[in-house]
Amino acid sequence: MAGKGKKVGAPKKNTNGYKMPAPIPIGEVIHDTIAKKKWRIGPSIGVGGFGEIYSACNHEGSPKKESNFPFVVKIEPHENGPLFVEKHFYIRNANKEDIAKFIKTKKLSSFGMPSYFGNGSHEYKGEKYRYLVLERYGKDIWSLFKENGRLFPPATVFQLGLQMLDVLEYIHGRGYVHADIKGANILMGLRKGTENQAYLVDFGLATRVSDKEFKPDPKSAHNGTIEYTSRDAHLGVPTMRGDLEILGYNMLQWLIGELPWEKNLKQPKTVQDMKESFMKNVRSNITKQYSNVPDALIKFLEYINTLKPKDVPDYTKCRILFDNFLKSEGKSRTSKLDFSPGKRGKAAKQNHDTDNKDNCEDDSKETKKRKENGETTKLVKRGRKAKTNETPLEIENCENEEPDVSVESAKIVKSKNKRKSSEPLVVVKVKKTKLTPKATPPAKKNHANIATQTSVERPKRSPRQVSFDSPICEIIGDKKPLKLSKENESVNSSGDIFDDSFTIEGEKVKPKKRLLSDEKVTVKRIVKKKVTTTKPKGKSWKNCATIVNGRSPPK
Known part of the structure; x- marks a missing residue:
């Protein structure tokens, strides 16, 4: 027996948790059983957070153009809730008689409350949908x-x-x-x-x-x-x-x-x-x-x-x-709605453009005068000064103006007179000579090896400091320094490294504790012993001595 097939076009869940309806084809007819009306679905207008909005018309008419769809149909799966709330709101509050009464009372020429035309349920490919029919409007x-x-x-x-x-x-x-x-x-x-x-x-x-x-x-x-x-x-x-x-x-x-x-x-x-x-x-x-x-x-x-x-x-x-x-402002509530930006913004933009244009014209006139006088100019980037042989001149190109001098032909002249002093400049050449490295001298006979000096023989050491620069280290405390014999009065002690063993004697003295008072206090502690009963394990051939010694168990 074949398993249950998956529904075609089942609605998918949106990011906000609502199920989105499956696309409904153009020409699908929905029935309003209460008002006994039929609506024909047109092209989709947009997708909301919980459903889709389609253009629609009466089933009796047969429009060929999109402009002939005077209604919209909002459709959502029955599991969703927002359209349910909206549907009941329209049923209770969008009555045409109530709206007409309010318009007459407030003496309004037009009113921004939407018109409601119908609602109901529709089934498409095994999925049940809720729909709401409203008047169609323009841009938001x-x-x-x-x-x-x-x-x-x-x-x-x-x-x-x-x-x-x-x-x-x-x-x-x-x-x-x-x-x-x-x-x-x-x-x-x-x-x-x-x-x-x-x-x-x-x-x-x-x-x-x-x-x-x-x-x-x-x-x-x-x-x-x-x-x-x-x-x-x-x-x-x-x-x-x-x-x-x-x-x-x-x-x-x-x-x-x-x-x-x-x-x-x-x-x-x-x-x-x-x-x-x-x-x-x-x-x-x-x-x-x-x-x-x-x-x-x-x-x-x-x-x-x-x-x-x-x-x-x-x-x-x-x-x-x-x-x-x-x-x-010289307007009224019935004036035509103008959504274009205000005049202030446009006027400011025009002034900014004219200022830039005037600056460009002034710069072009100045460059022409300098050409006639035979003065040379060079192009520079914004923020840098132009340097010429005669007089420094700063020129900025306008967006719509062609440069008078090409960048390739412009000569870059470096300024040598950066000093403000009136004294003449003197160029001094310094010749650098490389020194040949000298050979290291040979080691002297009675040379003291500083790397292997013991901490006892080093002068001006703190009595609490321990040196670890030699294999022979001595903990310095109350102990007196070692006395050297006359034969071994040399500072160099590197020969001691090769002795077989060394013994360092030291005594640790624990500081005596001071008593706060002479009173003696006796403290009694009751200790309860836990008695655990263990069942004797049965004898096994694994515990035999033969197994411990690595031999096979007895037969």
């Missing part, structure tokens, strides 16, 4: 941010801030927090009339506002995208004021290009501490480091610091801050 803000040199004009930043405030007020009023606001989750409208409206998507981390007492939850600590995570979310408790704080971090990044803690994103605790320090004194930290941050954003971040964990933010107050700045 993060892609536009990178395309424009990581910088947005201030007016565009505050326009986006106003649009996100509207969405946050709506979902907070429904009892939810988003907890993951970032450029990658803000998409531009694709339909006609929505080109200047940004939509907040991806509610995979959306949670209900907690009614309990504010208490840190280590299990949920540092949830979200680490560079934008609020201080409350770092503690594991997402809040409404935390959503505003996340929006403030995004706006700050769009204005200055980079957040202060972006180099430490691999260390969540370090990022948390840096945010705490930054928000403790927002105004001084921003004004010291950055010069182009509007005061409206600083006041917005300062207002967030005044909120308590369970407070409902004053959205009207925040809108007034943003609206007033836009009026000062």
Whole structure:
């Protein structure tokens, strides 16, 4: 009997632990049993952290172009959880009637809450998937941010801030927090009339506002995208004021290009501490480091610091801050969104280019004058001085200017007059002669061999020092030095090395111990002996004497 075959196209696990869905071919039809609708899968748009996103259309239509796919389908395996959370959030909060009522109440011309069209389950090649059908949108803000040199004009930043405030007020009023606001989750409208409206998507981390007492939850600590995570979310408790704080971090990044803690994103605790320090004194930290941050954003971040964990933010107050700045810039919330870099950056670049051009023109004019006068010039590298026969001249080549003198024909003239003295230079030639080595003299008859002197015969030695430069060593202590006979009064003692044996007598004297007192104390110790009984071993032929002597055992 054959074994059980492996499923074709089984989903693989992603690095974050979620299973990724197997690729679904174009034209696959999914069924919404509740709404009784059918959707046809189109080309893939992208892959997220837990699933894949496809373009889609109604099954009844037959589009030939990609632009005719007005929907997106987010698909993930049933084992994953984020799409389950997002699906239920849309079911409860993306009702078209509720959205229309909010737009009418706030008198909005457009609104950045996504439209929901359906959800359900789909089985493909033996694997069960969960899917969600939404409206299709255009580019995300993060892609536009990178395309424009990581910088947005201030007016565009505050326009986006106003649009996100509207969405946050709506979902907070429904009892939810988003907890993951970032450029990658803000998409531009694709339909006609929505080109200047940004939509907040991806509610995979959306949670209900907690009614309990504010208490840190280590299990949920540092949830979200680490560079934008609020201080409350770092503690594991997402809040409404935390959503505003996340929006403030995004706006700050769009204005200055980079957040202060972006180099430490691999260390969540370090990022948390840096945010705490930054928000403790927002105004001084921003004004010291950055010069182009509007005061409206600083006041917005300062207002967030005044909120308590369970407070409902004053959205009207925040809108007034943003609206007033836009009026000062001659813009309004309905103005066209311009994502190109600000005029300041362009003007500075143009001034820098014109300055370089003027410098190049001045240098070229100077070189022409020197050519007409017959003066010679030479090329030098930046930072070095040119040296000529007449007057030293320093010339730097411009990028677009051809050199007047070729490098090969330029003569390198070394300066001989480095001294500042007016006295004439005198050249002195020194002839070096090699000395022939002299032969070493022969050894004298009564020459003292210093290498074999004993430590007794060496003068001015410490009485406690021991010498090991000779085989004959003597421990010097209280013992008197040896007396030499008249016959052997020579300092050289190398002949003693060949004696058969040597005896060194010495006495070790132990120092007497001093008693602290004359009292005698008797100490009694009781020692218990352990009695172990061993069983007598049986006799074996191995223990016989014959085996010990190396003979064979008796037969």
